[in-house]
Amino acid sequence: MRRREFLADLVGALAISSSPSRGETAGKRPLVGFIVPGTPESHGKWLAAFAKHLSDLGWVDGQTVTLDFRYGSGKPERYPEIGAELAELKADVIVTSITQPIEAIRRIAPNTPIVHTALTSGSPYISSLAHPGGTVTGTSQLGPELGGKRLEILSSIVPGLKRLAVLAVKSDRKREPETTAIVAAGRTLGVEVSSLTVEGPDEIAPAIASVTGKADALYVIIDPLFTIHQIEINKLALAARLPTIYALRTHVASGGLAFYGANFEDLFRHSADYVGKILRGAKPGDLPVEQPTKFELVINLKTADALGLNIPMTILAAAELIE
Numbered sequence: 001m002r003r004r005e006f007l008a009d010l011v012g013a014l015a016i017s018s019s020p021s022r023g024e025t026a027g028k029r030p031l032v033g034f035i036v037p038g039t040p041e042s043h044g045k046w047l048a049a050f051a052k053h054l055s056d057l058g059w060v061d062g063q064t065v066t067l068d069f070r071y072g073s074g075k076p077e078r079y080p081e082i083g084a085e086l087a088e089l090k091a092d093v094i095v096t097s098i099t100q101p102i103e104a105i106r107r108i109a110p111n112t113p114i115v116h117t118a119l120t121s122g123s124p125y126i127s128s129l130a131h132p133g134g135t136v137t138g139t140s141q142l143g144p145e146l147g148g149k150r151l152e153i154l155s156s157i158v159p160g161l162k163r164l165a166v167l168a169v170k171s172d173r174k175r176e177p178e179t180t181a182i183v184a185a186g187r188t189l190g191v192e193v194s195s196l197t198v199e200g201p202d203e204i205a206p207a208i209a210s211v212t213g214k215a216d217a218l219y220v221i222i223d224p225l226f227t228i229h230q231i232e233i234n235k236l237a238l239a240a241r242l243p244t245i246y247a248l249r250t251h252v253a254s255g256g257l258a259f260y261g262a263n264f265e266d267l268f269r270h271s272a273d274y275v276g277k278i279l280r281g282a283k284p285g286d287l288p289v290e291q292p293t294k295f296e297l298v299i300n301l302k303t304a305d306a307l308g309l310n311i312p313m314t315i316l317a318a319a320e321l322i323e
Helices: 002-018 040-056 078-088 102-108 144-157 175-189 201-211 224-228 230-239 249-253 264-279 301-306 313-318
Strands: 031-036 066-071 093-096 114-116 136-138 163-169 192-198 217-220 244-246 258-262 295-300 320-322
Touching: 031 040, 031 078, 040 066, 040 224, 040 264, 066 078, 078 093, 078 102, 093 264, 102 114, 114 264, 136 264, 144 175, 144 217, 144 244, 144 258, 144 295, 144 313, 163 175, 163 201, 163 224, 175 192, 192 201, 201 224, 201 230, 224 230, 224 249, 230 244, 230 249, 230 301, 244 249, 249 258, 249 295, 258 264, 295 301, 295 313, 301 320
Parallel strands: 031 066, 031 093, 093 114, 114 136, 163 192, 163 217, 217 244, 244 258, 295 320
Antiparallel strands: 258 295
16 A cells, blocks of 8 residues: 555656646756846855755756856946846746846846845835735845834944934935935934945945044945945945944955844745746746845944944844854
8 A cells, every 4th residue: 555655646746747847848948047236256155045945946957947147246237238138048037136127128028037036015016015916026125124223223333323324326226215214213313314325336435435524334225336345345434433234244244343134045045936936837926025034133243343332232142243
């Protein structure tokens, strides 16, 4: 009896594995394109987590699927070009963490499923987080929504914080809602918020120099440009005696003071779940957007010491510490 049950299960499994998936034809593996806004160095750890989890789901690069990673290197003008390239290749799924390529993809291949790793409830590409509809789904980073919480943390760390500079990329769509959240929190905490915007790497140093001696801390809104130039930003901020807070933990590992937000490796792993389901035939519009439930606080004690900051015990107890 056990042998018959085993054989029945095996036949069923073979039937499932041999059933056609999206994009599968004789001799053709499904193509998954990934638009990476940064570089292999800046995003490599997250991409490795994505590829590993996708492999665990049975989609092994070079065997059962083809992964095509394309890098924008922090140049926004490249993002739509990369999206168009992958659309023209008839990618079966395209993954991205930025919005700039979406219009190009939809213009060339309007039915291509898109898995986005940074969706917000106000995104024009979904009907709602619970029922995305259309061709776009994915995960949410809750970036703008955490602006106020990050300022609260920074206020607890920096005694007498009264003036905050917010550094952002001018073309970043989430810049305004996140800044709005920070300004609202600033009113409650008695912190005056000023906004700095840059368009390219050459403007980073002058922007930070412009608030040296005029701000008590620096809030950096996540963007591929800043991820690529994070070491430079941290050196400039430290030289200007500006404590920093980020939405990416890698920026703290490279010398920033504090990070609070979602775990990006985890988000990229979950993106692989979406890709796997779509390749198996699921429609992106039927897959709810997943919001992060686990948040991390990381403090760089070496940077705190260099700035002469004594981190409160309440923060130390709640944070992961980099020494």
